[in-house]
Amino acid sequence: MFEYDPVLYSRLLTSLTLGFHAIFATLGVGIPLMIAIAEWMGIKRNDPHYTLMARRWARGFVVIVAVGVVTGTAIGLQLSLLWPNFMQAAGHTIGLPMFMEVFAFFFEAIFLGIYLYTWDRFKSKMKHFLLIIPIVIGATASAFFITTVNSFMNVPQGFEIIDGAIRDVSPLAAMFNPATPTKISHVIITCYLTAAFVLGAIAAFNLLKGRNHVYHKKALHLTMVSAAIFAIGTAVIGDFSGKYLHEYQPEKLAAAEWHFETESEAPLILGGILTEDNEVRYALEIPYALSILAGNTPDTVVTGLNDFPEELHPPLWVHYMFDLMVFIGMYLAAISALFVFMNWMKKWNAFRRPVLWAIFAGGPLAIVAIEAGWIFAEVGRQPWIINGVMTVAEGATASPHVDIMLYVFILLYAVLGATCIAVLRRMFKSNPAEHELEERGIAHTKEQNVN
Amino acid sequence: MSYEVIGITVLWVFLYGYLIVASVDFGAGFFSYYTKRTNKNHIIHDIIQRYLSPVWEVTNVFLVFFFIGIVGFFPQTAFYYGSALLIPGSVAIILIAIRGSYYAFATYGAKESRFFTFLYGATGLLIPASLTTVLTISEGGYISYEDGHVQLLYGELFGSLYSWGVVILAIVSVLFISASFLTYYASRAQDKGALELLRKYALIWSFPSIIMGVIVFFLLGGRNPEHFSNMVDLWWMFAISFLAFAAATYLIWKRRNYGTAFMMVMLQYFAAFFGYGVSHFPYLLYPYLTIYDGFTNETMAIALISAFIGGLLMLIPSLYFLMKLFLFDADYVQGKK
Numbered sequence: 001m002f003e004y005d006p007v008l009y010s011r012l013l014t015s016l017t018l019g020f021h022a023i024f025a026t027l028g029v030g031i032p033l034m035i036a037i038a039e040w041m042g043i044k045r046n047d048p049h050y051t052l053m054a055r056r057w058a059r060g061f062v063v064i065v066a067v068g069v070v071t072g073t074a075i076g077l078q079l080s081l082l083w084p085n086f087m088q089a090a091g092h093t094i095g096l097p098m099f100m101e102v103f104a105f106f107f108e109a110i111f112l113g114i115y116l117y118t119w120d121r122f123k124s125k126m127k128h129f130l131l132i133i134p135i136v137i138g139a140t141a142s143a144f145f146i147t148t149v150n151s152f153m154n155v156p157q158g159f160e161i162i163d164g165a166i167r168d169v170s171p172l173a174a175m176f177n178p179a180t181p182t183k184i185s186h187v188i189i190t191c192y193l194t195a196a197f198v199l200g201a202i203a204a205f206n207l208l209k210g211r212n213h214v215y216h217k218k219a220l221h222l223t224m225v226s227a228a229i230f231a232i233g234t235a236v237i238g239d240f241s242g243k244y245l246h247e248y249q250p251e252k253l254a255a256a257e258w259h260f261e262t263e264s265e266a267p268l269i270l271g272g273i274l275t276e277d278n279e280v281r282y283a284l285e286i287p288y289a290l291s292i293l294a295g296n297t298p299d300t301v302v303t304g305l306n307d308f309p310e311e312l313h314p315p316l317w318v319h320y321m322f323d324l325m326v327f328i329g330m331y332l333a334a335i336s337a338l339f340v341f342m343n344w345m346k347k348w349n350a351f352r353r354p355v356l357w358a359i360f361a362g363g364p365l366a367i368v369a370i371e372a373g374w375i376f377a378e379v380g381r382q383p384w385i386i387n388g389v390m391t392v393a394e395g396a397t398a399s400p401h402v403d404i405m406l407y408v409f410i411l412l413y414a415v416l417g418a419t420c421i422a423v424l425r426r427m428f429k430s431n432p433a434e435h436e437l438e439e440r441g442i443a444h445t446k447e448q449n450v451n
Numbered sequence: 452m453s454y455e456v457i458g459i460t461v462l463w464v465f466l467y468g469y470l471i472v473a474s475v476d477f478g479a480g481f482f483s484y485y486t487k488r489t490n491k492n493h494i495i496h497d498i499i500q501r502y503l504s505p506v507w508e509v510t511n512v513f514l515v516f517f518f519i520g521i522v523g524f525f526p527q528t529a530f531y532y533g534s535a536l537l538i539p540g541s542v543a544i545i546l547i548a549i550r551g552s553y554y555a556f557a558t559y560g561a562k563e564s565r566f567f568t569f570l571y572g573a574t575g576l577l578i579p580a581s582l583t584t585v586l587t588i589s590e591g592g593y594i595s596y597e598d599g600h601v602q603l604l605y606g607e608l609f610g611s612l613y614s615w616g617v618v619i620l621a622i623v624s625v626l627f628i629s630a631s632f633l634t635y636y637a638s639r640a641q642d643k644g645a646l647e648l649l650r651k652y653a654l655i656w657s658f659p660s661i662i663m664g665v666i667v668f669f670l671l672g673g674r675n676p677e678h679f680s681n682m683v684d685l686w687w688m689f690a691i692s693f694l695a696f697a698a699a700t701y702l703i704w705k706r707r708n709y710g711t712a713f714m715m716v717m718l719q720y721f722a723a724f725f726g727y728g729v730s731h732f733p734y735l736l737y738p739y740l741t742i743y744d745g746f747t748n749e750t751m752a753i754a755l756i757s758a759f760i761g762g763l764l765m766l767i768p769s770l771y772f773l774m775k776l777f778l779f780d781a782d783y784v785q786g787k788k
Contacts, residue, residue: 066555070548081540084533091526096754099523103762106512110769113505171754399537416552423556
């Protein structure tokens, strides 16, 4: 059997909670924007279908957000329980955005309560729409603040360590470190992208099931146009992220790319396997691409892993996580752009089954990409918890029984996840869109152009 | 006032806020379950749902605010409490997770289910019980600190009369605070049936809450004489608490001014909670940690306090808006909206 190691179990338990939370948090940040867009379209086009879309999405959203809230509470407490030394250092340096994140969430929670229960309470529809805005802002601000903490862990700054004590703290410098711009924009836009794709996948699923009401077509079109825009944004920001890594965390980029020798004209490596003496086999190499990603020109010199002492190398399997994330990102961009293009060509039918299947697959894949991205971000920082300052082992608790807690939490999340899915399915199955359209007397409004 | 005092005051106010709003929520869950067992649920179901649905998430944030805030202002608490509380803290997380999600599942998702209601009722009593561990161990003597390692002494915790006294105090207080609030809410809703039942609950739990308060007060004398003598010096705060209790119970008994009665309950707990807190001063954890040696650096303190003020300027109007729509709007409370 394994020897009990609180550090290992703390890592496992944290990745379990974060991995589970990330799904709900991502959707929780992204869906409010989609609801806002739908409600806005409903008002602007005076089309009750979009308003119903916003209503139904909001109903699902609240269940997702509930799990997001409780798992967020869990990770908030677990950080102190599993990483007391890290939190002590973090409290001194990066406590500000953590604190502000709670305010942002507070703000969101208040307006969410109001939004959900006031659909028919105001005379003007515009007033109700205004209530979603603080929710969108609160959700996105939460992501903003908490991601600055993660940025800080990658590029800590805004303090000095003198005789082992933290001094000269500048909370704003800690928050706005070099990792912040790319990391935040990447996290936020991929939240939007994922939310658009998950909602799009639901619409595609309904159409595949033969429910051909124009409501589903409108939902698919709305989500795919949004997804295409977010996907382009994601690609652009991804390029900046590559340049950021090259500049500030070259070892992370090198690990992601299995790049060992410092050199110019570095190729980008896709897939492949690594032999025992670190040779890359069976990989697809795109010449110059890594140099271009890092510095826009083929002659950019990209630092290789051999320049770093071996004990500071992140695990090299993060390469697969990186590839998975990038590959899925490209897939989402391609498929959403394809749909939008096909729909734009009036004579083509964008609602063909293969296209619908491809969009449907995009929903779960987007979630996989989010997980892969976070695993890459976190494992790629190994062995550090605060890059260059504190290792993961130094940050962890020494308590016994973390292993038991791990098993208990696996059980908890399994039960929560399963019930959440069951509840969502029952919710929308017992009250399908067609039924609600009929009930509200908007099932047979004139067939509008879907554009 | 020093930054340390401002910091701890802010946090204590939020913890007090949590104590009130969470008690209402926890107690409501228990009453909901209990009345279901005794087939009286139809009487109070609507009142409870109408109040809880828009606010349950807000309740949770008060708690998050406290434990994130305390790490921000007093980073060393993360080390001591974080290391000691792995198991009680995890138990609380699990209970909160179950409660929050199953509430949402039941309310938004599915038909009412007996099992969901049971979870909601049971966790309502277990969460306060598990959270009180923090206050209990802050008195000292429940943890050991050797060569840099903090450990919770479970035998000491489970074998201590004081610790169980606090647990019972927490549970009866939850029921009393909740029943007196819901009595007020039912009276606003002009729901006679609910009012009668909830008023009865409020009266049932009023005396246990004050008796447990007195018992715990004296049990603390055996546990932490230093803290106890500080509390005796602040006797007047506890006297205010008692008078407020008497006024609240009298009003509810006389079926008058339920709103004022609930304000009195809030005052009762405010005086007792701050009396306890102020006399605990300056210790965050007897005898290891005071607010002075556990404090963050000055720049961070200023930043946190500024963020706090900015946050309040945003939150207070929003909270007011929420309350205006769901608490003070007679038509909504009466179910006409």
